[in-house]
Amino acid sequence: MSDLVVEGLHASVAGREILRGVDLRVGGGEVHALMGPNGSGKSTLSHVLAGRPGYEVTAGSVRLDGVELLGLPAWERAQAGLFLALQYPIEVPGVSVYDALGESMEAAGRERGRVRELVGAEARRIGLDEALLTRALNVDLSGGERKRNEILQLAVLQPKVAVLDEIDSGLDIDALTAVARRVAQLAAESGTGVLAITHYQRLLSELAADKVHVLSAGRVVQTGGPELALELERTGYAAYGGEQEEPGEPAVARRPRPLV
Ligand code: ADP
Ligand code: MG
Numbered sequence: 669m670s671d672l673v674v675e676g677l678h679a680s681v682a683g684r685e686i687l688r689g690v691d692l693r694v695g696g697g698e699v700h701a702l703m704g705p706n707g708s709g710k711s712t713l714s715h716v717l718a719g720r721p722g723y724e725v726t727a728g729s730v731r732l733d734g735v736e737l738l739g740l741p742a743w744e745r746a747q748a749g750l751f752l753a754l755q756y757p758i759e760v761p762g763v764s765v766y767d768a769l770g771e772s773m774e775a776a777g778r779e780r781g782r783v784r785e786l787v788g789a790e791a792r793r794i795g796l797d798e799a800l801l802t803r804a805l806n807v808d809l810s811g812g813e814r815k816r817n818e819i820l821q822l823a824v825l826q827p828k829v830a831v832l833d834e835i836d837s838g839l840d841i842d843a844l845t846a847v848a849r850r851v852a853q854l855a856a857e858s859g860t861g862v863l864a865i866t867h868y869q870r871l872l873s874e875l876a877a878d879k880v881h882v883l884s885a886g887r888v889v890q891t892g893g894p895e896l897a898l899e900l901e902r903t904g905y906a907a908y909g910g911e912q913e914e915p916g917e918p919a920v921a922r923r924p925r926p927l928v
Contacts, residue, residue: 669695669696669697669859670695670696670732670733670749670828670829670859670861671693671694671695671696671731671732671733671861672692672693672694672695672730672731672732672750672828672829672861672863673692673693673729673730673731673732674690674691674692674693674717674728674729674730675691675728675729675730675731676689676690676691676727676728676729677689677690677691677713677716677725677727677728677729677730678725678726678727678728679712679716679723679724679725679726679728680723680724680726681712681722681723681724685726685886686709686712686886687709687712687713687716687886687887688885688886688887689727689728689886689887690709690713690728690883690886690887690888691888692863692881692888694829694861694862694863695861696828696829696859696860696861697855697856697859697860697861698855698861698862698878698879699851699852699855699861699862699864699875699876699877699878699879700861700862700863700864700877700878700879700880700881701863701864701865701866701871701872701875701877701879701880701881701897702863702864702865702866702881702883703865703866703867703880703881703882703883703897703900704882704883704884704905704908705884705905705908705909708883708884708885708886709883709885709886710833710865710883711755711833711865712886713883714752714754714755714831714833714865715752716730717730717737717745717750717752717831718742718745718746718750718752718831719737719740719741719742719744719745720742725738732745732748732749732750732828732829733748733749733828735748737750743775746772746775746827747775747776748828749827749828749829750827750828750829750831751821751822751825751827751829751830751831752830752831752833753815753818753819753821753822753830753831753832753833753835754818754833755833755834755837755865757806757814757815757817757818758806759804759805759806759807760804760805760806760807761804761807762804763804763805764801764802764803764804764805765787765801765805765817765820765821766783766784766787766801766802768805768821769783769786769787769821769824769825770783772825773824773825776825783824786824787801787820787824788801790820790823790824790850791820793823793846793850794816794819794820794823794843794846794847794850795816795842795843795846796813796816796817796820797813800813800817805817810838811837811838812838812839812840812843814838815835815836815837815838815839815843815847816839816843816846816847818832818835819835819847819850819851822851822854822860823850823854826854826858826860827860828859828860828861829860829861829862829863830851830854830860830861830862830863831863831865832851832862832863832864832865832866833865834865834866834867835847835851835864835866835871836848836866836868836870836871841870844870844871844874845874848871848874848875849874851864851875852874852875852876862875864877869897869898869900869901872894872897873894877894877897878893878894879891879892879893880892880893880894880896880897880900882896882900882905882908884905884908884909885909889908890908
């Protein structure tokens with residue numbers, strides 16, 4: 669079973685320290701949730717793990733099955749088995765999902781010729797219109813379609829570890845259920861370790877999260893079981909130095925945030 673180990677991770681962006689000593693461990697087949705107030709550094713953590721340029725790591729380590737990922741370019745981290753579903757999936761003009769996944773499968777030593785069959789099967793499974801698949805990646809897709817597209821890529825690639833940044837935002841309840849079930853199944857059947865960043869207990873119960881962590885001001889300040897997410901839904905993040913969020917507000921009631 670694979671193992672992602674983050675130790676004492678410090679990182680700055682634009683000269684400001686955002687991550688101030690993150691410790692986390694996600695084993696194969698486990699589903700962990702990462703919650704925390706807006707601006708606490710959740711997306712920054714996902715970008716630093718994936719190796720997005722522009723973030724300066726000043727201390728710590730990120731190892732996947734003993735391999736140090738820090739210092740590797742993003743594509744080598746992906747090849748090592750790390751997958752990131754972006755909070756705001758980007759448009760990639762000129763590249764279809766078949767092209768992107770075909771290249772990734774080939775790089776992983778898998779049979780590229782099966783990409784259409786696998787993508788088609790996953791699209792049906794999570795309710796993504798197959799007509800959208802021939803378009804350039806995410807171009808003219810709605811927010812919800814982009815999120816489903818991210819999960820489709822995850823399911824085809826079956827990485828060792830998947831970091832999902834607010835995969836629930838922009839999804840209606842039926843899509844959320846379909847997506848969460850597919851992710852839970854990947855964890856159970858393919859041994860993918862999952863770190864799901866979310867504000868919503870609903871996603872966590874569908875995902876059957878084993879552990880819940882609270883990130884505040886760039887550190888994991890609390891770790892617990894699923895009951896912690898229920899408590900946070902009642903109390904908000906006031907106890908962790910964050911803003912009080914509206915308790916129990918369902919994902920569907922939120923205005924979708926603009927996609928960048
Ligand atoms: P979260 O995902 O927990 O809401 P983020 O990781 O997106 O939080 O942001 C944490 C902090 O880092 C915020 O104060 C944000 O403004 C800042 N930040 C993130 N990315 C950048 C960037 N590229 N340039 C400057 N500041 C950034
Ligand atoms: Mg974020």
